[in-house]
Amino acid sequence: MTAMDSNEDFDEAVVRPAELDPEADVPGISRRTMEICISGVLVVLGAMVLVDSYGIGAGWSEGLGPESGYFPSRVGWIFLALSVLVLVQAIRRPSDEVFVTVPQLLQVVRVLVPLAVYVALIAPLGIYVASALFIAGFMMIVGGSRWVTVLATAILLPLLAFWVFELQFQVPLPKGPLETALGY
Amino acid sequence: MENFQALMQGFELALSMHNILYMILGVLLGIVVGVLPGLGGPNGVAILLPLTFGMDPTSAIILLSSIYWGALFGGAITSILFNIPGEAWSVATTFDGYPMAQQGRAGEALTAAFSASFIGAICGVLLITLVAPLVASFALRFGPAEFFAVYLLTFCSFIGMGRENRGKIGISLCIGFLLAAVGMDSISGDMRMTWGSGELMRGFDFLVVVIGLFGVSEILMTVEEGLEFKGKNARIQMTVVLKTWAQMPRHFVTLVRSCAVGMWMGVTPGGAIAASFMGYGLARRFSRNGRNFGKGEMEGVLAPETAAHAAGTSALLPMLSLGIPGSATAAVLLGGLMIWGLQPGPLLFVEQKDFVWGLIASMYLGNLAGLIIVLLTVPLFAAIMRVPFGMVAPLILMVCAIGAYTIANSIFDIWLMLGFGIVGYVFKKLDYPLAPMVLALVLGDRAEEAFRMAMLGSGGDVGVFAANGLVSTLIVLALTLLLWGPISDLLAKMRGKMATE
Numbered sequence: 001m002t003a004m005d006s007n008e009d010f011d012e013a014v015v016r017p018a019e020l021d022p023e024a025d026v027p028g029i030s031r032r033t034m035e036i037c038i039s040g041v042l043v044v045l046g047a048m049v050l051v052d053s054y055g056i057g058a059g060w061s062e063g064l065g066p067e068s069g070y071f072p073s074r075v076g077w078i079f080l081a082l083s084v085l086v087l088v089q090a091i092r093r094p095s096d097e098v099f100v101t102v103p104q105l106l107q108v109v110r111v112l113v114p115l116a117v118y119v120a121l122i123a124p125l126g127i128y129v130a131s132a133l134f135i136a137g138f139m140m141i142v143g144g145s146r147w148v149t150v151l152a153t154a155i156l157l158p159l160l161a162f163w164v165f166e167l168q169f170q171v172p173l174p175k176g177p178l179e180t181a182l183g184y
Numbered sequence: 185m186e187n188f189q190a191l192m193q194g195f196e197l198a199l200s201m202h203n204i205l206y207m208i209l210g211v212l213l214g215i216v217v218g219v220l221p222g223l224g225g226p227n228g229v230a231i232l233l234p235l236t237f238g239m240d241p242t243s244a245i246i247l248l249s250s251i252y253w254g255a256l257f258g259g260a261i262t263s264i265l266f267n268i269p270g271e272a273w274s275v276a277t278t279f280d281g282y283p284m285a286q287q288g289r290a291g292e293a294l295t296a297a298f299s300a301s302f303i304g305a306i307c308g309v310l311l312i313t314l315v316a317p318l319v320a321s322f323a324l325r326f327g328p329a330e331f332f333a334v335y336l337l338t339f340c341s342f343i344g345m346g347r348e349n350r351g352k353i354g355i356s357l358c359i360g361f362l363l364a365a366v367g368m369d370s371i372s373g374d375m376r377m378t379w380g381s382g383e384l385m386r387g388f389d390f391l392v393v394v395i396g397l398f399g400v401s402e403i404l405m406t407v408e409e410g411l412e413f414k415g416k417n418a419r420i421q422m423t424v425v426l427k428t429w430a431q432m433p434r435h436f437v438t439l440v441r442s443c444a445v446g447m448w449m450g451v452t453p454g455g456a457i458a459a460s461f462m463g464y465g466l467a468r469r470f471s472r473n474g475r476n477f478g479k480g481e482m483e484g485v486l487a488p489e490t491a492a493h494a495a496g497t498s499a500l501l502p503m504l505s506l507g508i509p510g511s512a513t514a515a516v517l518l519g520g521l522m523i524w525g526l527q528p529g530p531l532l533f534v535e536q537k538d539f540v541w542g543l544i545a546s547m548y549l550g551n552l553a554g555l556i557i558v559l560l561t562v563p564l565f566a567a568i569m570r571v572p573f574g575m576v577a578p579l580i581l582m583v584c585a586i587g588a589y590t591i592a593n594s595i596f597d598i599w600l601m602l603g604f605g606i607v608g609y610v611f612k613k614l615d616y617p618l619a620p621m622v623l624a625l626v627l628g629d630r631a632e633e634a635f636r637m638a639m640l641g642s643g644g645d646v647g648v649f650a651a652n653g654l655v656s657t658l659i660v661l662a663l664t665l666l667l668w669g670p671i672s673d674l675l676a677k678m679r680g681k682m683a684t685e
Contacts, residue, residue, distance in 0.1 A: 035614060042355060049362055052377045065640035068369040068376055071632045072362060079358035086351045099613060104408045111407050112606070115400075115581060119598050127586065135578040142574030153575055161586065169235050171590050 028101035035090035039083055046080030049073075114138050126176025128158040187317050194541030197242060198549055206247040207546060211554045212561075214254015219262055219565050223580055225255040225496075225513040226622065227398040230391045231587030233520050241524040242539050246546040248520060249500075252513050253305065253550045256496050257558045258565065260297040260489060264290060265566055273457045273492040276464040280477060280484025287480050291421060295428040296482050297489045298558050300439065304490035305551040307443040308450060308497025312504065313544055316533070319505040323530035328637035329648045333658035335631040337665065338508050341452050342620045344665035352616045360621040363388045364628025371636065383596045390519050390625045392588050392597045393604050397618050398512070399584045400605025403577055405612060425559065428482075435483050438467045442487045446494025450510050451501050463491025497547065504540060505530060508627065512619040515626040 053069035053076055061067050100108075118134035125133075136154035139145050145153075165171045166184070175184060197203065217228035229248050236244035259274035264281035277297060284293035326334070343353045366377045367387025378384040432439075442463035449459035467487035468477040477484045499510030500517070507529035509515040521528045526536055533540055588601040608618060624631075642648035650656040 031614075034610070038610060038614060049377065052379075056374050056376065060644050065644070066636050068372040068374040071635060072365045072376060075358050075361045075365075079355065079362065082351045082354045082358065086349070086355060089349070089351065100408070107407050108404050108609070111404060111577070115602060118581075119585065119595075119602055122585070122589075122598060123595050127589070131578075131582045131585075134582065135575075138578040138581075139574045142572075142577075144572060145574060149575075157579055157582065161582065165586065165590075171235065172593070173586060173589060174595060 028098045028104070030095045031097040031099040032090065032093050032095035034099040035093065036087065039087035039090050042083035043080065043087055046076055046083050049076035049079065110141055111138075114141060122174055124176060126179050127173045128162055129176055129178050131158045131161065187313070190537055190541045191313060191545060193538070194543070194545030195549075197538060197542040198246060198546040203243055203246050203542075203546065204549075204553075206243050207250045207550050207553050208557065210247045210250025211254040211257075211550065211557050214251035214256075214554075215258035215261070215558060215561070215565055216254075216568065217251060218255035218258020218260075219568055220576060220580065223583075224398050224402065225252055226394050226516050227402070227584070228255060229513055229516045229520075230394040231399070231583055233391060233516065233523070234587065234590035236520070237523065241521075241526055242542045244524060245517065245520065245539070245543050246550070248517060249543065249546065250550045250554070252496070252517070253547075253554045254558075255513075256305070256493050257298060257301055257554050259492075260301065261294065261558075261562060261565055264293045264297060264485075273460045273496070274488075275457075276460040276488035276492075277485055279464065279488075280479070280481050283478070283480035284482070284485065289480065291424040292428050292482065293485050294562060295425045295559070296432075296485045298555055299429060299432060300442075300486040300489035301493040302551055302555040303439055304443055304446055304493030304495075305497045305554075306548070307490075308447060308494045308500075309544065309547040309551070311447050311451075311498055312501045312547070316501050316505040316544075319501070320530040320533040323506055324534070325654075326530070328634045328641065329651065329655050330658065332631060332634040332638055333649060333655050333662065334506055334508060335627060335634065337658055337662040338502075338627075339620075339624065340662040340666035342623070344668045348615050348617050350669055352614075353620055356611075356616050356618065356620040357624045360624025360626075361628045361631070363393065363621075364390075364625050365632070370629070371633075383594075386592065386594075388600065388625070389591050389597065390622065391516070391591045392600050393625060394512070394516055394622055395584050395588050396601040396604025397608035397611075397622070400581065400601060401608030401612060403580060404605065404609040406573070407577070431482065432486075435486050438471060438483050438487050439490050441466055441470070442490035443494045446491035446496075447498045449491070450495035450498025452510070457492075459495035460488035460492035464488040497551075500547075503528065504532065504543070507532075507630070509623060512622045515619075515623050519626050 049072060053073035056069045057067035058069035058073035059067055060070070114134060114137050117137075118130055121130040121133065132154045135157055136150055139150045139153065161173075165173055198207075213232070214225075214228065217223045217225065223231075228251055232248065232251065236247060239247070256273070260277050260281070263274040263277040264285050267278050267282040281293045281297060284290065323330075323334075339357055342357065343350050362377070364387070367385055368374070369376050375385065445462050445466060446459045449462065464477075464484065464487050467483055468474045471477070471481075471483050473481050473483060496511065496513075499514040501510070503509040503514045503518050507518065507527075509518045518528050521532075526532065526539065584601060585598050588597045589595065591597060611618060638648050639646075642651075648655075649659050
C-alpha cells in the first residue's frame, strides 16, 4: 500500500470559495458580450493591418519582387474576413453563458494590479527590490501567511534570483539605487 | 547502417558527464514546471532559453528538451493526486487516475502513468530515429515553393484537424503571422506596422509572447478559479511498481493503439492534447473494460499518457527534419535553434550531424532518466503542491518577468508580456487556441521568405505552386485538409436532416 490509506481528504482535494463557484448565481459579464467585443477589436485590427500594408506598398516592384506589404496584406484580408465571420457568429449566439463573474474578476484584478505596479517599479528600483516589494505585497493581498513568512520569502527569493542570475549565469538584470550603493 | 553509427556517436556525446548533469537538471526542472500551474512546457522552456545563449548548442538543447520530458512526466502527478491537470495534455489522465487515487491505488496509477509515458516517448524517439533522416534527405530537394507548400500544409492541418471553432483557429494563425511581420522587413528594410513606435521596430519576440500567453495568463486563470490545493503524500514502493509492470503486458493492444495515435497526432500538428483525448476515447470504445472507464481503470491512465508522450516526442520529428514544429513547445525549441545559430531544416542532418544525433540519443537517455527520477521523487513534488499559492504565484510571475527581460534586455518587453498575459487569459476563456498563434509567429518570417523567394523566382507567377508534381501534391493535400473539416460538417448535417425526414 502507498501512503494513501485514508480517503477522507480526497473528496475535497479542490477547495473553492462559494462565491467563485461557476454554477453560483452571481452577476457578471456575459460570454456573448465578450465575444462581440473581442471580435470587434479584431475587425479593427484587421483594418489597421490593411491600411498599413497598402500604405507601404502591397504590390509588385520590378527587381525586388513582392513589396514588403504584399504578404501582410494578404494575411490581413483573410484575418479581416475571419474576424467578421466570428463577429457574426458572436452576434447570433444566445446570451446564456457567463464569461466572468464579478467576484472572479475582482480576484483577477487583485493579481493584475500588483503585477502592473511591479513592472512599473522595475525601471526606477531595479528588478530585485521591485520583486521583494511585489512578493510581499502579493502575499499580504492574498493573505493567510504570517508576517514572518512574508518577510522571509520577500527577502530570500530575490536574493536567490540574484545569486542565480548575476553570479552564476552572469545575466545582468535591471538594477537600482540599492544595488549601486552595494557596489554592483 | 550509417545512421546507426551516427546514433552511437550521439550516445557518446550525450553520455558525457556534463550533458548527463544537464539532463538530470532539466528533468527535475521540467517536473517542477509540469507540476506547478502557470508554468507549462512552452513557457518553462521559453523562460530558460535566454540562459542557454552562452552554452554549447548540444548541451543547451539537451537541457531544454529534458525540461520538456520532465514537464510531460510531471503533468500526471497532479492529475492523479489532486485531480488538477498540471498540463492540458494530462486532463484525460484525471478521468481514471484520480478515482484510482481515491481508492488508495495512487502508487499504482502513478507507476502506470509514468511507465506508459515512457513507452510512448520511446516509440516516438524510435520513429524519429528511423524516419527523420529519410524525411530530411527527401526534403533536401525542396526549393522555396516546396517549403512554402509544406508550411501551408502545416497551417491547413491545424485548421482542418483542430477541435475549436475553425474561424478562431484561422484568426489565431493570422495574428501569429501579423505579429511576426511587425518591425523591420528583412528584405526591403521597410518598417511594417510599427505606427511610428521605436520600441516596435525590433518586432515581437516570440519568447515574450509565449511567456505572456502561456505563463501570465495561466496564473490569471488559476486565481480566477480560486483554487487551493489539498492533497496527500504519495510514496511509490518497489513492490507496487513491479506489480504494476507485471500487469502492463495485458494492456498491450491499448498501448500500441495509443502509440500509433500519438505518433500520428504529433507529426501532424494535432498535438499532445488532442492525442491524449483520442487515445482515451479509443481505448474506452475498444476495451473490454470500457464500461468501467472513469471509475479507476488502469487502462484509462495508460491510454492517454502513452498517446500524449508519443505525440509530444513525435512533434520533434518535423521540427528536426523540416524545420516545422509539431507543438508549441517544439516551436520554442525551434526558435532556440535559430538563436544558437543553427538553421533548422533538412540541412541540419548534413551540416550538424553531431548536434542532431546527440539530441536524438539524449531523447532515449532523457526519458529513461525521467522515468527513474520521477518514480523516486514523487513525494517531493507532491509536497510542492502544498506550498501556498500566495507564495508560488509571485515567484512564477517574477521568473516570467526576468525571462521576458533577459531576451533583449528591454523593460518594454516585460510590459508586452503583461499585455499578452491578458490577451492569453481572454483568448483561453473564449476558446481561441493559442498554439497556432505561437507556431505562426515562429514560422511567419520563414514562410513569408519562402513565399517571396518562390514568387521572385517565377517572376510573380502563382503557377510556381503547381509547377511540379511534388509541390502541387503538397498544395492539393493542404487544401484538402483545410476543406476536410467544413465538408465533413456539412455531410454530417445533411445526413442528420435525411434521418429526421
